[in-house]
Amino acid sequence: MANNDIGIKLFWQRTDPEIARAAVNALENNVGIPNDRITVTVKNGWITLECSVDWLYQKTLVESAIKKLRRVLGITDKMEVEPTVSPGFGTFSEQSSKKSAPYAKNW
Numbered sequence: 766m767a768n769n770d771i772g773i774k775l776f777w778q779r780t781d782p783e784i785a786r787a788a789v790n791a792l793e794n795n796v797g798i799p800n801d802r803i804t805v806t807v808k809n810g811w812i813t814l815e816c817s818v819d820w821l822y823q824k825t826l827v828e829s830a831i832k833k834l835r836r837v838l839g840i841t842d843k844m845e846v847e848p849t850v851s852p853g854f855g856t857f858s859e860q861s862s863k864k865s866a867p868y869a870k871n872w
Contacts, residue, residue, distance in 0.1 A: 779836045781807040788812055791830040798826050803844075810838035817845045 779787075785807045792798050792805070803816040812831060818824050824844050831840055 779810070781810065784810060784812065784834065784837060787834050788831055791834060792827065795826055795830055798823060798830065803827065810836070811841065812837055812839070813841040813843060815843040817847045819847070819849050821846050 785805055788805045788807070789800075792800050792803060799816070799818060802818065803814065806813040806815070812834075814827060814831065816827070818827070824846055827844060828840070828842065831837070
C-alpha cells in the first residue's frame with residue numbers, strides 16, 4: 766500500500782521561515798534593540814532567542830517585540846544581560862563615593 770498522507774496547512778498556521786522573518790522584522794524595527802547580536806531560531810512554531818545585551822531594557826524590548834507576533838506557540842529566552850563598563854569608569858556608587866569623600870572629611 767502506498768502512503769497517501771496529505772499535509773494541510775490551516776489558514777491560521779505559519780511556517781517556521783514565516784515566523785522567523787516576522788521576528789527579525791520586529792526586532793529590526795526597534796532602534797533600541799542591538800539586532801546584530803541576536804540569534805532567532807524557529808522550530809515547530811517555537812522561537813528561541815539567544816543574545817547578550819548590555820542593558821535590561823534591551824532584553825525587555827526584545828521580549829516585547831517577539832510577544833506581539835501572531836501564531837507563535839512559545840518563546841525560549843536564552844538572553845543574557847552583561848553590562849559593559851568602559852575602562853576608567855567605575856560603577857555609579859564608586860564614582861559618587863569618590864566625589865563625596867573629600868567633603869565628608871571637612872564635616
